């Protein structure tokens with residue numbers, strides 16, 4: 377790709393050409409990607425910095441293939457520039473500036489990245505400190521970052537717009553938050569977005585899923601263990617997630633699964649802002665913002681004595697409700713388009729469009745696994761579709777679980793799925809029927825995946841935690 381071709385992407389006017397040439401000369405590397413995040417231009421200096429061989433043609437490659445941690449796709453996606461970011465490229469510390477490129481109509485057509493690594497001597501102490509900290513964190517496997525911003529939450533429905541507004545306001549406050557929504561509605565995405573939009577964005581975002589860890593492990597993970605208190609791997613002691621999140625945000629996913637004894641300890645952290653590692657009698661002050669999330673009805677659990685009322689009130693200061701996908705009809709097409717682009721970018725599968733019938737099916741489906749399920753179904757469709765369009769069958773419209781959910785759709789949205797006048801199905805029949813079918817499907821999926829729960833959950837388009845909960849319920853009923 378020549379600079380002329382590049383200019384064709386941007387505009388043909390001479391002034392932009394000269395400006396780009398000057399920018400390229402002024403820095404020690406420049407890179408341009410198009411809307412699909414593929415490289416359309418890479419300067420000679422950048423090629424040298426990356427030590428690319430002379431014959432290697434990088435144009436047309438997804439930028440993440442050349443630079444796996446590149447933030448350029450984010451710039452294309454958000455249309456917002458990113459100034460003065462630190463990035464290590466081939467053992468050189470660089471200062472990177474990234475700018476969106478727009479056409480005459482103002483639409484983002486790509487992004488330009490400019491790298492500086494000469495004459496940065498005065499920044500050397502900063503680089504050294506950054507590198508030292510990073511090494512330490514990597515060695516201790518402690519590096520945690522949040523990948524998402526509030527802008528990454530796709531949707532224009534009134535429900536999602538209101539939720540984003542609430543989240544934006546909540547980000548500025550430092551209070552504890554409780555995110556309430558079904559599985560796959562984007563609670564973790566929202567928690568990360570709030571952290572990024574908060575004054576704590578430069579500090580760690582640490583997440584823990586209470587449903588994914590057995591009780592004894594969960595306590596050590598969260599509160600840490602004191603040196604010498606245990607034998608084996610924990611002999612040296614371990615920093616708990618609460619302490620790791622010091623200065624930043626701690627995301628407690630599936631909080632309803634937290635054992636009662638641990639709830640009491642967490643309450644102390646919330647009240648006193650102090651943490652005591654297992655096997656230690658020393659209290660350490662911590663400054664963390666807690667964002668908890670659940671898909672359960674916590675108030676109901678409190679009534680049944682399964683969740684502490686005092687902790688519930690501490691957490692319930694600022695609840696944010698995430699709407700289920702079936703209640704955001706207007707967002708389904710938008711999300712599907714966005715997710716298809718992401719899947720195609722990440723997997724390099726051919727670009728496919730949804731047929732009208734596929735879109736109708738997406739809009740009519742009940743979405744028990746919400747956005748996560750939508751993504752999984754689209755991913756599968758990209759692999760299964762034989763033509764240039766994705767049809768309803770490619771999305772799994774004939775799966776037993778889809779049919780099953782049409783039943784629940786009938787009960788949830790009576791105006792969308794009329795029931796024959798002669799049929800009288802009681803709600804409890806439907807519930808039992810659904811549960812029985814669901815248990816069968818869960819067991820079948822588990823069998824198909826040789827007992828691997830993560831794979832089984834994935835094949836059903838639900839989270840691992842939901843899978844654990846549901847199969848536990850099936851086996852105890």
Ligand SMILES: Nc1ncnc2c1ncn2[C@@H]1O[C@H](COP(=O)(O)OP(=O)(O)OP(=O)(O)O)[C@@H](O)[C@H]1O
Pocket residue numbers: 528529530531557558559560561562563564565566629671711747748751839841842
């Ligand atoms: N509004 C949205 N825009 C774009 N992607 C979304 C949106 N909501 C959810 N997703 C995507 O859907 C997937 C599931 O989201 P996430 O893990 O945040 O859900 P969750 O509510 O925390 O699920 P669980 O309760 O099962 O843990 C992720 O890949 C996330 O990026």
